Amino acid sequence: MGIEAAQFTQQVVSGIAIGSVYALVALGFVLIYKATEVVNFAQGELLMLGAFLAYTLIVLLGLNFWLGGLLAVVLTAAFGFFLERTVVRPIVGQPVFAIVMVTIGIGFVARSVVTMIPPWGVDTHVIQTPFSNRTLSVAGVVLSQDHVAVVVLTVILCLGLFGFFRYTTLGVAMQATSQNQLAAYYVGIPVKRVFSLIWAISAGVAAFAGVLLAPVAFVHANMGFIGIKAFPAAVLGGFGSIPGAVVGGVIIGVVEALAGFYLAEGFKDVAAYIVLLLVLLLRPQGLFGATARKKV
């Protein structure tokens, strides 16, 4: 394989790795949006919280990487449950504006609280993983094991979620709730508890993304801004489509990596947003979205 092609492959793989993180955050948005019609602007902050919890458990308390990561995911999921119950539920049914503002407010609070907790603060932290600083060489292409691990774990999580929504009673109940709240209520699904659980899953997925991102990037209070990059991913996939969010995330990641490598400096940061605006202009329903006329 020529150097050009090897470089290209490396860029694509690292793009897919970052894209997986976008995909997971976008997945969280879409889960919540589909079920409750709330758009959670604090998804990135949940990711940040997950990463900080993982940092505390793994680095400060010296837990095993896998155990610490899992605990961080569970704790963040519990926090998501609590958040829905206390802050978000009173606002369900209010105009979109109110919901957007509340979740932005949650983001603000989370970011500043994190900087106030003594061992966390405004510094950047690093989590060492079993894969750190190791590379994998496939057919002349040198890949970082961190990146490969991110991709593999994302695929496993997505398969797990797919199985959950397809085959478990709770998963099917969640699908029913997101299709028609009233009908779900009539067949005996506790809709409100399902909402809380969806927030919990979504927060857990965000925390999972945070744990994955932590070894690739750094853990710091502003890492939640990556959540904003997940919007293009969600929109590209069609805002209400779960497979769309994953595909969209990966595409955005790859586009960003290639733009950073081949185009002038500065394009990397805006590539995702240019794609977003193009999608909104040309195909507002996204790749996987269904076109629906608003009914009166």
Next chain:
Amino acid sequence: MRIVFKTDYDQDIRLFRHGGAVCWYGCLGAALLLAPWFLGEYWLSQIAFVCVYGMAGIGLMLLSGYAGQISLGHAAFFAAGAYTETLLLAQGWPFPLTLVAAGLLAGAVGVAIGLPALRLSGIYLAIATLAFAFIVEEVLARWESVTNGNNGLNVPLARLGPVALDPNGRLFYYVALCAVTLLMLAAANLLRSPTGRAFVAIRDSEIAAQSLGVNLAWYKTVAFAVSAAFTGVAGAFYAHKLQFISPEAFTIVLSIELLVMVVVGGLGSLHGAIYGAIFIIVLPELIGVAKDYLPAGVAGQPGLKSLLFGLSVIGFMLFEPLGLHGRWRKIQLYFQLFPLYRRATFKRQRSYLRTERLR
């Protein structure tokens, strides 16, 4: 309690509802005009800041509070105004003309974002404006031949004829006050015209507005253009206040700050824009005062401001969705109706998009 008898259709669209209102606004105006003789330079400068934020607040209020379009990208218009002002002043344009140009250019940028926004609503619009603001920020940072990139630009002093306007001085205060008053009057006038009515109709129900013959595309574009132009003028004044501009001053945080301002002030009222601006300026002052009484561990935290910001947004949205202006209206009504006030007067209606309510 004052009961206004309506004897004329024109009364519905008068700028002042009754003589008492004229009197109170007159008092406020007189107090502000005389303020330089009573207040120190610091407070005068803060009031000028309130005016600057107020202008942007009025602009965003027209778009979000009246036309019902969410914008997470107003920092872009702010930046457009600020950079136009700086660059044109450096070219030697006279001061009031640069203000107009700043407004017009920001308005043009507003149309540019308004056009794709026509097809979008609600959350998609918020995301599109957000993306747009990021792109503008990046352009400002990279277009070094014009904007000097991340090194920023020094803002030349504005001159009114032979007099230079010191951004902390009395004259600048008067100019800012004058500008915010004019914009306020313009906004109030716009809102009582058919255009303003169309904005409100679009906010309340796009489908109903469309059925009544409101051209959604046209009025949304107008809303974006006017809002951006107002924000651009505010950006021009902001550049003078800061005396130095760089892309870091116009990030997503500024966009959110502006949005917080109109939400806290009270969506759907022009007064709210000004209350919100006062809130934004007073909050850091209050933190400064409170720092002396708080334990050192809490007081020294840099995140305190954004914490209070976030908490106040959540609090207002949950408990006082009509903002400061809504609170003031409730207090007013309580005393007007004294023993008969009912809390349910201001009860929010819930609406469910796809299904009926659960309870």
